[in-house]
Amino acid sequence: xxxxxxxxxxxxxxxxxxxxxxxxxxxxxxxxxxxxxxxxxxxxxxxxxxxxxxxxxxxxxxxxxxxxxxxxxxxxxxxxxxxxxxxxxxxxxxxxxxxxxxxxxxxxxxxxxxxxxxxxxxxxxxxxxxxxxxxxxxxxxxxxxxxxxxxxxxxxxxxxxxxxxxxxxxxxxxxxxxxxxxxxxxxxxxxxxxxxxxxxxxxxxxxxxxxxxxxxxxxxxxxxxxxxxxxxxxxxxxxxxxxxxxxxxxxxxxxxxxxxxxxxxxxxxxxxxxxxxxxxxxxxxxxxxxxxxxxxxxxxxxxxxxxxxxxxxxxxxxxxxxxxxxxxxxxxxxxxxxxxxxxxxxxxxxxxxxxxxxxxxxxxxxxxxxxxxxxxxxxxxxxxxxxxxxxxxxxxxxxxxxxxxxxxxxxxxxxxxxxxxxxxxxxxxxxxxxxxxxxxxxxxxxxxxxxxxxxxxxxxxxxxxxxxxxxxxxxxxxxxxxxxxxxxxxxxxxxxxxxxxxxxxxxxxxxxxxxxxxxxxxxxxxxxxxxxxxxxxxxxxxxxxxxxxxxxxxxxxxxxxxxxxxxxxxxxxxxxxxxxxxxxxxxxxx
Numbered sequence: 117x118x119x120x121x122x123x124x125x126x127x128x129x130x131x132x133x134x135x136x137x138x139x140x141x142x143x144x145x146x147x148x149x150x151x152x153x154x155x156x157x158x159x160x161x162x163x164x165x166x167x168x169x170x171x172x173x174x175x176x177x178x179x180x181x182x183x184x185x186x187x188x189x190x191x192x193x194x195x196x197x198x199x200x201x202x203x204x205x206x207x208x209x210x211x212x213x214x215x216x217x218x219x220x221x222x223x224x225x226x227x228x229x230x231x232x233x234x235x236x237x238x239x240x241x242x243x244x245x246x247x248x249x250x251x252x253x254x255x256x257x258x259x260x261x262x263x264x265x266x267x268x269x270x271x272x273x274x275x276x277x278x279x280x281x282x283x284x285x286x287x288x289x290x291x292x293x294x295x296x297x298x299x300x301x302x303x304x305x306x307x308x309x310x311x312x313x314x315x316x317x318x319x320x321x322x323x324x325x326x327x328x329x330x331x332x333x334x335x336x337x338x339x340x341x342x343x344x345x346x347x348x349x350x351x352x353x354x355x356x357x358x359x360x361x362x363x364x365x366x367x368x369x370x371x372x373x374x375x376x377x378x379x380x381x382x383x384x385x386x387x388x389x390x391x392x393x394x395x396x397x398x399x400x401x402x403x404x405x406x407x408x409x410x411x412x413x414x415x416x417x418x419x420x421x422x423x424x425x426x427x428x429x430x431x432x433x434x435x436x437x438x439x440x441x442x443x444x445x446x447x448x449x450x451x452x453x454x455x456x457x458x459x460x461x462x463x464x465x466x467x468x469x470x471x472x473x474x475x476x477x478x479x480x481x482x483x484x485x486x487x488x489x490x491x492x493x494x495x496x497x498x499x500x501x502x503x504x505x506x507x508x509x510x511x512x513x514x515x516x517x518x519x520x521x522x523x524x525x526x527x528x529x530x531x532x533x534x535x536x537x538x539x540x541x542x543x544x545x546x547x548x549x550x551x552x553x554x555x556x557x558x559x560x561x562x563x564x565x566x567x568x569x570x571x572x573x574x575x576x577x578x579x580x581x582x583x584x585x586x587x588x589x590x591x592x593x594x595x596x597x598x599x600x601x602x603x604x605x606x607x608x609x610x611x612x613x614x615x616x617x618x619x620x621x622x623x624x625x626x627x628x629x630x631x632x633x634x635x636x637x638x639x640x641x642x643x644x645x646x647x648x649x650x651x652x653x654x655x656x657x658x659x660x661x662x663x664x665x666x667x668x669x670x671x672x673x674x675x676x677x678x679x680x681x682x683x684x685x686x687x688x689x690x691x692x693x694x695x696x697x698x699x700x701x702x703x704x705x706x
Contacts, residue, residue, distance in 0.1 A: 125511050125612050127179035128485045129351040129675075133500045133509070134253070134322040135488070136202060136343050141224065143243035143343060144199035147324045149501040149509070151198045153180060162510050164482040166435070167356035170427045176484055176510035202321050203257045203343060206241035207278045210234050214260065214276040214291075215241060219321065231277070244278065246302070247343050248311060249490045250336040253498025255348070256319040258340060263305065264291045264298050266313075271296040302340075311338045320498070328502035339491065350493040351485055354508075355678075356432075357593070357606075358480040359439040363452035366411040369401050430558045433593075434600040440474050440519045451480040451514075461627035465703055466634065472521035472604070475625040479517055481591075481610040484510035493680065494554055517608025518625035522568070526700070527603055531563040533697045539663060539685060540566065542654065550659025553682050557594040564603055565596040567688045567700055569679060570641075572605045573670050574689065578637040583620035585609060588673040590621070638701050641686040644669035651692065663687065 122131065127146060131137045137144045154160050154177045162176040200219035207214045208227035211234040217225045226238040246258045261274050275294040282288065286306055292299035304310060316338045318331030341348055361367050394405035401408075439452070446453040457473040486508060487497035500508070530536060540563045547553050547561065555561055572592040580587050593606040609621055624633055644650040645668040656662045665671065665684035674680060691699025699705070 123612075124179050125483075125513075128483060128509060128511055129353060130349070132349075132351050132485050132488060134255070134320075134498060135349040135351070136247075137199070138344060141240055141242055143202060145202040145322055147198045147200055148322045148326075148499075149505055149507075150326065151324050152177065152509070154507070162482065162512050164356055164358065164362065164510070164512075166359070166362055166432075167354060167482055167484065170356075170432055171354060171484070171486065171508065173508055174506040176482065177507050178511050179509055198324070200321055200324060201243075202255070203243050203247050205244045205257050205260060207244055208234060208239050208241050210239050212277045212279055213241075214244070214278055216257075217241075220325075243343065245342055246305075246340055247348070248314075248316075248338040249341055249348060250316045250334065250338050251491050251495040252316070252318070252331070252334050252336050253488065253490050253496060254316055254318050254320060254331060254334055254336075255490065256317055256338070258305075259311070259314050260291050261293070262314060263302075264293045264300050265296075266300055268296075268298060271298070305340045308337065308339055310340055314338055320502075322500075323502050326502050347491050350489045350495075352487045352489065352497055354484045354486050355593070356482045357436050358451045358482070359436055360444055360446070360450075360452065361411065363446065363450050363480065364411075365447060365449040366403070366408060368451070369397065369403065369408065370412055428559070429556075430597040430600055430602075433558065433595050434597065434602060436593075436606075437595045437600070437602050437604060440476075440604070440606070441472060441521065446478075451478065453477040453479075455622075457625055457627050457630065459627060462631055466631050469523055469526055469701060469704075470520055471523040472519070473625065473627065473630060474519040475622045476517040476519060476606075476608065477619070477622055479515055479608060479610075481513045481515065481608070482510055483513070483610075484508045511612050513610030513612045515609035515611055516619065516621045517606055518621060518630070519604060519606045521604035522564075522700075524601070524603060527564055527567075530567075530697070530700050535695045535698045536563050536688065539563075539688065539698070543661060543663065543683070543685075546655050546660040550661065553659050553661045555679065555683065557678055558597050560596060560598055561683065562596070562598065563688070565594065566683050566685055568594055568596050568603065568605050570665070570670065570684050570686055570689055572607060573665075573672055573677070573684060574637040574641045574686065575605075575607060575633065576672055576676060577670075578633055578640060579607070579621065579624060582633060582636075583624050585620070588675045591676055592672075592678060594678065634701075635704060638690055638705055641669065642690045642705065644686075651687065657681065 131146060133146050133148055160177040162178055164176060168175055201217060204216050204219060205214060206217055206225050211227055211231035213227045213231055215225055225241045227234050227241055229235055229238045247255060248258055249255045260276050261270060271293060273295055277292050277294055279290050279292050280288055287301055287303040290299050290301040316334045316336050318334035320329055320331060323329045394409055397408055398405040445455065455475040455477055457475050459467055459473060487500060489495040489497055572594065576590045576592060579585060579590055589609055591608055591610060595602040595604045624630060646666050650666045650669060651664050653664055656666055661682045663685035664687045670684050670686050671681045687698055689699055689701055690705055691702045
């Protein structure tokens with residue numbers, strides 16, 4: 117059996133359920149949740165009750181790291197995540213013969229050797245480059261046979277070849293049936309209407325051998341895509357930071373599998389936990405049984421209270437925001453440990469702008485895959501299984517971070533500047549005309565949000581130079597809402613399977629070092645290698661949603677930005693000489 121190793125986090129994104137994983141001679145698709153091995157919960161189970169309650173599920177399971185190269189029909193089990201071959205059409209790079217293979221065939225397909233130059237040997241086939249997809253999330257093979265026979269009836273025994281000519285682009289490719297000599301170029305297959313005569317079958321190959329593999333109600337048009345195109349797959353990721361009481365050592369003990377197993381043996385007495393259970397837990401974990409029992413009762417009350425609630429993204433993040441501003445710093449064995457940075461070590465100008473600076477010595481992040489879309493991130497979300505279950509795939513990472521809050525009174529003065537309003541109005545208009553950019557970290561698209569998002573980006577870019585983290589290692593979490601009065605950002609690292617980091621990020625959050633970091637980052641934001649085009653831009657990127665923001669100055673790797681590099685403008689930070697008051701931090705640069 118052939119297998120391949122892959123990082124656990126990659127099985128959520130970019131190679132999550134429904135995505136195509138390209139190997140040297142193979143293209144695979146991770147199968148849905150019905151095919152995941154969760155028979156050993158002690159190895160895969162993740163508990164994050166706050167996120168689970170919001171998503172209306174019970175718990176999460178982390179992926180296992182060894183994967184099968186295809187869906188096999190044998191009895192293999194344990195230690196693998198199952199994949200199926202997709203696309204199902206393969207061709208020979210030498211003789212151009214095409215064959216359709218079964219997704220679960222174990223043997224790698226070979227050409228028949230019928231055509232030169234493969235007459236004397238059989239060459240391994242490779243997956244074809246082109247597939248189709250629709251806005252409902254369905255994905256299918258390109259209709260090779262029907263396309264070649266567009267002008268006539270399909271012959272009885274079609275034998276397909278993918279021919280290549282000297283012409284450029286799609287005009288140089290055609291599909292030919294050797295049985296009846298019908299052929300057609302691919303030049304007219306591209307574009308939104310290229311396959312308008314071919315109805316979408318509603319094919320969902322990630323559902324494996326399920327009876328629900330076809331969605332017969334789909335009425336959307338198919339589009340031809342290259343299988344490695346960026347718009348073939350957009351993962352929908354839900355994230356959460358563990359906060360009290362869920363981050364406390366008491367809670368970790370209560371969710372521990374040994375405790376739960378012991379509970380199931382002892383049973384309940386009149387609906388309550390057996391008294392011997394508290395004595396056993398006190399001796400095993402060296403913790404006061406009265407405190408443990410009180411924690412158990414309080415968690416049970418929280419579960420019952422929140423189970424029926426619907427929590428918005430703003431509300432969900434406000435719970436974290438309040439914790440970062442509060443006085444609960446966390447114990448040495450908790451999963452969230454905070455430390456207030458000494459603001460009196462900041463200069464008056466910086467202290468006036470920043471109302472709170474918190475060092476997060478340890479945090480735990482949960483990231484889960486809730487679904488995916490195709491063609492555009494805002495299209496219909498495709499399901500991970502044919503029936504909604506009680507769990508979702510997730511990973512848990514441990515790391516450190518810096519949280520900062522901007523001063524509300526200073527923000528109110530700044531956002532009432534006419535030049536600020538003018539730039540934000542331009543973003544609104546461009547966004548409305550584009551219609552495909554939406555905020556993921558909340559609901560408001562305001563001057564404050566764009567300012568905070570841009571600030572997170574310049575600090576992240578500078579931190580990669582100051583403390584040695586890779587550009588994709590530092591993540592952002594934006595806290596901004598007019599309803600809940602949030603105006604802060606969290607910059608953090610999160611390593612799956614690790615016990616934390618070496619403290620480089622926290623060290624940069626110490627007041628004196630942070631001020632130097634902020635000033636350096638603001639100086640960086642004043643200049644761009646693409647100026648004056650970047651600085652004078654009226655809109656950049658998809659839909660012209662960004663203003664003064666490009667690869668040369670502000671953009672981050674997609675894995676580091678939770679807004680896909682939308683809603684950015686560095687001039688809201690530093691301003692320019694023609695627009696006094698435009699930059700929130702202008703005084704620091706003058």
